[in-house]
Amino acid sequence: MEEQLLNLLMYTIPALVTGAIAYLFFREHMQNEEQRRKYAITKELSKESLPIRLQAYERIALFLERISPNKLLLRVAPISSDKQGYEDLLIKNIEQEFEHNLSQQIYLSNDCWTIVNASKSATIQLIRKAGMSDKIDSASKLREAILNEMLDKPAPSNAGLHYIKKEVGEIW
Template identity: 90%
Template sequence: MEEQLLNLLMYTVPSIITGAIAYLFFREHMQNEEERRKFDIVKTLNKESLPVRLQAYERITLFLERISPNKLLLRVAPLSSDKQAYEDLLIKNIEQEFEHNLSQQIYLSNDCWTIVNASKSATIQLIRKAGMSEKIDSANKLRETILSEMIDKPAPSNAGLHYIKKEVGEMW
């Protein structure tokens, strides 16, 4: 009886060890295949989504360039000499540009979108601050004041442009 049990163990133990090793190798192979499939899917998605993301960055860059006070004031001329009307026109123009590009946020990182929002708000704040001055009594004076203020410091949109360039550079 002991001899039969010993024979049984001599055949069973190697079979169990071989089966366990085969199971481990098979499981490892299946995990590698799953990771390869995921990598292929991500690679394909990146290949298809990269042009769309780059286009979103381009549109936001154009937005930031267009709301830069120097370019905005040259593009949007006052309709009258009323400074409040001109201030409202400039802010309305910025808001329209922003709303036109609102959907691009889904392609940008949260940090980038936050900086774009901050750039827009800072530009509007700059216009409002200049418009609050008692010394300014016409649209042309408002224009001159904003332009002269931009000589001393960079436009608020420059921070957003810098961040976009950094983020796009990290995509490569």
């Protein structure tokens, strides 16, 4: 009986070891194959999504350029001499540009979108701040005050443009 048990163990133990080794190799092979498939899918998606992401960055850069006070004031002329009406027109123009590019946020990082929002808000705040002065009583004086403000410091949209350039540089 002992001899039969010993013979059984002599056949069973090598079979179990071989089975365990085969299982481990098969499992490792399946994991590698899964990683290879995921990499191929990611690479293919990246090839298709990169142009779309770059286009989104381009559109947001264009938005930031268009809301830069220097360019905004050149593009949007006052309709009348009413200071409040011109202030509202400038802000409305910024909001329309923003709404037009709102969908681009899905292609940008959260930090980048936050900075774009901050640039927009800072530009609107700059316009409102200039309009609050009692010395300014006409649209042309409002334009002049905003342009004078821009002589002393960079446009709020410059921070957003700088961040976009940095982020696009990281994509490459």
